[in-house]
Amino acid sequence: MQNKILAILLIGLALCQPYFLYASPEKVVEEIEAGEHAYDAPKEIIHHITDANEFHIIGDLSMPLPCILYNPDNGKVSTFLSSRFHHGELAIDGYVLDHGRIKMIQSDDFPEGEVHVALHHEEKDGEELSYVEVDGKRYEVERSGFMDFSISKVVFGMFLAALLMSIIFLMVARGYKKRDGQAPKGIQSFFEPLIIFVRDDIAKPNIGEKYEKYLPYLLSIFFFIWFNNMLGLIPFFPFGANTTGNLMVTLTLAVFTLLITNLSANKSYWQHIFWMPGVPVPVKILLAPIELIAVFTKPFALMVRLFANISAGHIIILSLISLIFIFGDAGHNLGGGIAGISIAVPFVLFMNLLELLVAFLQAFIFTILTALFIGQAVEEHH
């Protein structure tokens, strides 16, 4: 029964993707007819996997997200909802919304407050440049010169995952309190094997006796990555934010592992890094910088691995879906569109299933490597 529901959900998920992710082919058609641009798959894909300051839902409908912007030049903090930009028609305090991303008008004398602007794009040396024209004057628009502390799409996605995790695991914990010493029930029995898996197959064999101290961190990081990976695969609002496929997110998680590993490291760990025992002095000197670099490369690999795997998965799925619009000539060629659908749907279905595996696998790899690094740091050498 549960398997059937899961299968139907998965098939539905795969079939829905073209409609949810590319829900505005009419707009594209309009743009093509207006001679603006044809369907640009790479741009669309990158647009979907990067962060945004508004959450696109369907068609022209977006959920506004709160913007918190800091201008270090004049120390001004601007806070407002992204809906105030009117999809790029208004500049607020020198900021504009370009393709869902906040950018800054690169000029000191640009007026504060709301200003009506016309956003333009031009291609120069293969790079897309944005500029606005106000009163016939041209201002460059770039994502630099300010700090963006907004609740962006990715932050929203992480909040959602964190909220979901909090609800689920507090419920699970309540189950243990309520049925103390009894067999697990309901949601508790779904998560118990996973928790035991993390404890017995990740924490215990890699860390050893001191595993209990690190178990909450390992469980938190495992489920945080897994939940984010899974929610990122759901193609419709309010899910689908590419959180773990964002380098800043994986960087932060990797830094957590780096700090925990090195802060809990014992004397012999540092000795093995700076003055490797059991080798001649020249080798000791040679090894020290290498080992020191390894301290940073290990979490660096964690960061890149998670980011690359999740981003790659999203890119492949989006590329396959783009086939529909490429074959269909962005809505002009119905036959091509049908051919595109018949090719893309089974492949997307397959990729989604693969991504379900990857979602778990990457969470597992990140956690097991974290456990391994901690294990190396706290290991007692004899």
Place this chain on the structure above:
Amino acid sequence: MNTILLSGFTLIKPEPGLILWTTVIFLILWLLLGKFAFRPIANALKKREQSIDEALKAAEKARLEMQELHSKNEQLLKEALEERSKILQEAKKMKESILVEARNKAKSEYEKIAAASRAELQNQMNEAKMQLKTFAADLAISIAEKVVKKELKGDKEQQEYVKTLLADLDANKN
């Protein structure tokens, strides 16, 4: 390819805001769930595993005890059976000995009685013999007396007379 590379750089551009939010979200999640979910869950799991372990050990111990008790019972039963058969055997032996004794006693009693009766009989017989002897002697004496007393003329007469006397004796005897 160019587009991917150029627009793709937005993927790896540093975003301090995102780092800050990720830190905040993950830190809160870690502390919250660590304190209120994962730590209690880990403890509960450990406690339950220990209690299961103990329960299994207790069950094993109880099983062994039961087995011991069972074997003890069996031993007791065996001993009781042995005791019973011993008692039975003894009883049987006793019965036999009693029987033998009784029989012997009866036999000896009987022999004693038989001997006594035989002696009595002998006595009586002897007495009877004595009486008969006396009687016969008396009879002979009386016959002789009668023969002597009667004057007998002929030999023939004498003989006849003796004959009648003998017949008398016979009749008397009968």
